[in-house]
C-alpha cells in the first residue's frame with residue numbers, strides 16, 4: 276500500500292532512520308500483514324505446504340522473497356460471499372472492529388500449517404516454523420512503512436501482550452533506579468481497558484504517577500485532541516518538576532472510536548521531553564495507512580486479526596529510538612518477545628495468505644480501507660439522519676468505524692444500559708453492534724442533543740468491512756426506529772428490585788476479584 280513519505284522532522288532519534296538494526300521494537304499481534312504492490316501482491320511465499328518451507332537463514336529475519344508470476348484477478352462479489360460463507364447469514368454483523376474476520380482461504384492455510392505441525396512435530400519446530408515466521412515478519416515490515424527491517428518486528432499474541440511487555444520495561448526502570456518514584460506515565464482517558472490495567476499493574480505499582488488525558492467526545496477536530504493532550508502533559512510535567520517517562524497514545528481509540536492525530540501527539544511528546552512513546556494501534560493496520568518511522572514512536576503495536584484478515588492472535592510493538600532493555604541483537608530480541616514455547620503458531624504463519632487475499636481487491640489493502648471508510652461514513656450519516664442525531668467524530672477522524680448518536684429518548688444512562696441494549700439488538704433484531712454510554716460531556720459544554728431536544732447519551736459504533744452490505748445497516752436503523760416508536764426506554768430492561776454488581780460489592784457479598792471484572796469492547 277502506498278505509505279506516507281517518511282519524515283525525520285518528528286523524531287529526535289535520527290539514528291533509527293539510518294540503522295535498521297537499531298533498537299526499535301514493532302510489536303505486531305498475531306496476524307501480520309504486508310505491503311501491497313501495484314501488481315500482484317507481497318513477495319512472500321504463501322500457502323504453506325510441507326515441501327515449500329525452507330530452512331531459515333542464520334539471522335531468522337532475511338527470508339528471501341519468492342517472485343510471484345501474475346497479479347490475481349479482482350475478486351468477485353460471489354467470491355467474497357464464498358470467502359465469508361462461514362458467517363451467520365441471518366445476523367447483521369456490523370462490528371468488525373471487535374473481533375475482525377478471517378476469510379476461508381486464510382483459514383484453509385491455517386489448517387494446512389496445523390496439519391504440517393501435527394505430521395512431524397520436531398521437523399516443524401526445528402525446520403519449518405522459523406522460516407515461516409520470518410516470512411510473516413517480513414510481510415508485516417513491508418506493511419508498516421518504507422525501510423522497516425523485519426528484525427524490528429516481533430509477532431506476539433495480541434496488543435495486550437505487547438502493552439505488558441512495554442510496561443514491564445517501565446517497571447524495571449523504576450526497580451533499577453533509572454526512574455524516580457513519582458515520575459509520570461501519561462495515557463488517554465479512552466486508552467483500552469486492558470492496557471490501562473497493565474499501566475496500573477506494572478508502572479503505577481512500581482512508583483509511577485499516572486495522568487489521564489481527558490479527551491472530548493463528541494470530538495470536533497484533531498486540534499481539539501491535541502489541545503487536551505498538551506494541557507494534560509503540562510499537568511504531568513508539573514511545571515518541570517516531574518519527568519514524564521512514557522506516553523501511551525492510541526492510534527484509533529476503541530470506544531468511543533476516534534482516529535487520533537498520533538503523529539502530531541508524538542511530536543508534542545518529543546518537543547516536551549517525554550522519554551518514550553508507546554502507540555497502541557490495535558485497530559490501525561488495515562484501517563489506515565501506517566508509516567511507523569514517520570509516526571516516530573518508540574513502540575508501536577497493532578492487531579492483525581481485526582482489520583488484516585488474520586485469525587486471532589496479535590501483532591507487536593515497534594521500538595524506535597535509543598537503546599533500552601528490550602533492545603538486543605535483532606534475532607534474540609525478536610525471540611525474547613515472540614517465543615513463548617510450544618503452542619499453535621498457525622495464526623502467525625498465515626500473514627502472507629492474508630496479504631494474498633487483500634491483493635485480490637482493487638487497490639489492495641489501501642483500496643479496501645478507502646472504500647470501508649467511505650462506506651462507514653455514508654452508513655453513519657444515513658443512520659444519523661434517520662435518528663435525528665449526528666456522528667461522534669468528523670469523517671476525517673473515522674477509519675472504517677464510526678460512532679453515531681442514538682436517540683436520547685432511549686435513556687441510555689450507564690454502561691450496563693448500553694450492554695443491555697446491545698444484547699437486545701442481538702437477541703431481538705439479530706444485529707451485532709457495540710453501544711457506548713457517554714458519561715462525560717465536553718467540559719463546559721452542554722451534552723449534545725438530538726433533533727427532538729433529548730440529550731444524546733448513547734452511541735452505536737458501526738464498522739464496515741468487505742463483506743458488509745447496506746441492508747445490514749438498514750436493519751439497525753429500523754430496529755432503533757421501532758424502539759423509539761414503541762416508546763422503549765432502558766428503564767424497561769433494568770432488573771427491578773435487584774442489586775447490581777456494585778451494590779453486591781458494597782455489601783461485601785461478592786468476592787473481591789469480581790471487582791475487576793468488566794466487559795471490554797474490542
Ligand SMILES: Cc1ncc(COP(=O)(O)O)c(C=O)c1O
Nearest residue numbers: 433434435467529555557796797
Ligand atoms: C485500542 C485497543 N488496544 C488494545 C486492545 C486489546 O487487543 P487484544 O484483545 O488483541 O489484546 C484493543 C482491543 O480491541 C483495542 O481496541
